[in-house]
Amino acid sequence: MPSNTEIAETLLRIRKLMELAGETFYKFTAYERAAATLENAPPVTDLLAAGELTTLPGVGKSLAATIEEIVRTGTCAQLETLQQRYPPTIFEVLGVSGIGIKTAAMLFETYGIGSLADLEKAIDSGVLAEAPRMGPKTIENIRRGILAYRGRMRRTALPRALVIAHEAVTYLESGPAVHRIGFAGSLRRAEVTVGDIDIVCTSDSAAAVIDHFVRWDRARAVLSEGPTKGSIWLEDGLQVDLRVLPDNVYGNLLQHFTGSREHNIQVREHAARKNLRVSENGILNLENGDVFTSRDEQGVYAALGMQYVPPELRSGIGEVELALKNELPELLEATDVRGDFHMHTTWSDGRQTLEEMIAAVAARGYEYHAITDHSPSRGVIGCSADELRTQRESIRDLGDKYGVRTLWGSEVDILPDGSLGFPDDVLQGMDIVIASVHSSFRQTREEMTKRLIRVCENPYVTIIGHPTGRKVDGFAGYEYDYDAVFAAAARTGTALEIDGQPKRFDLPANLARRAKSLGVTLTVDSDAHDAGQLGNIDLAIVQARRAGLTRDDVLNARPLKGVLEFVRAKRERLKR
Ligand code: DGT
Ligand code: CA
Ligand code: CA
Ligand code: ZN
16 A cells, blocks of 8 residues: 555646646646645555545545545556656756756657756757857756756655754754744654755855855855846765845844745735735735835734644644634643653663763752663564563662652563563553564554554553654554554554654654644654763654644653652453
């Protein structure tokens, strides 16, 4: 069964080929909207089974039929027809900045250029120079576009992009004339991967800032350099875009370049109804020609008569409507988080001792945390029940020594049949139990669903760790009926984790959102294997924010008393 992302990708392919073939804007954007909707919707396979596909915004009968065809056959008639007309490599050409869709169509029809290789050959042989509207400058742009395209082929994981983005900001601030500076684009929206890094800043002398920017020694090529913007390409093809405007429009600038595209389109549509036009330079009142500028984004949204939309929510999946009704959730803040339930020490596969971890946790100012070393396991190094009991003896004292309440727990393996790596009498003594799948990933959907529901029904399991098993660049996660397991978690009082390990981001935001809607309590955890990784919790927090979670939805935003009550209530309810 294809995932939502895979279906969305197929729809986007159709959309591009339709435009290439000269279809109308109205027709091909419908596909683009549907693709954006799917990215944040519950699994299509579930919707399909329930006959609820057309309840998704932007998905009418005909798109629903297309989606169903894709789910059943992996493709659809429309795509097949279009693909007979164009080679699959045409997407490379379409991906090169400097080549619009009309140009791509012309290059293909007239010169047979249907791939990146064809395009490079045409540049080198001088054939391209003979084509209409292909001056030396345009060709140079295309050459650079090819470089950038090669870099963009691979999206960059958020944690790595953040590191590079911070370095870029430090470099820019070391130069002249930078006033305010911040992130924009998918980086600011905290998407799991980013296509490029967007930075915006204000200055009285944009030229000086951009001149300094393009001379950064990490830039391998300058892709563009203009009066208010510059783009560079780093050693491995990652692109950094910078926009510079005066101080008085910082809010407009941030708003315009944070996106997402879908969000901005909806904001602009709303503005148009009020006779306003939104851009990075301000909000133009079309009736009287006044331009409203704002130094912060709050001012921009207020001027449009809407609630401020936090960047993590700007996906174009209904947040604009909510903001207009003043009904956006008050998102979880990092300062709401009082503890971290998931971390390892040298007792299992961690790299630092129990004492080092507890000291580091206390230094972060948490009220409480849990030490959760692994149970004996096939996949990872674990400890026996006896070893863990020994660990327990020192835990409280060490916590007292550093001034934090240290809870005793374990990350227990979920065995193939849904039983656990420790028997009930061992689990019963623990403050917190995380249960995670570390083996038998490829069971059938039915087996995996039963397996996880059985885990929810264990009175001693507090949290299911990294609940999908997905890895950011690779494994898509084990297959199971999310709704059935989430419903079981809600019914039994089992929390689901948002694991902030950069490789995991699990639950991802769309599923955490779904879990919340089914009444599940979530946790945000670092899954740290050394003290430095305790900061991973920040990545879990942004995922929680993207999911629209509030303080009330998150177990470790509760005071210790509330956490212990949550654990106790489940044991009470499912007593056996
Ligand atoms: P990405 O980079 O693929 O992960 O996704 P974004 O959303 O960061 O996309 P990007 O980098 O193309 O554009 C950044 C945001 O700026 C995006 O939300 C749309 C917005 N934007 C508004 N006007 C323009 C424009 O003229 N050019 C570009 N590139 N972006 C614009
Ligand atoms: Ca970007
Ligand atoms: Ca960009
Ligand atoms: Zn684990």
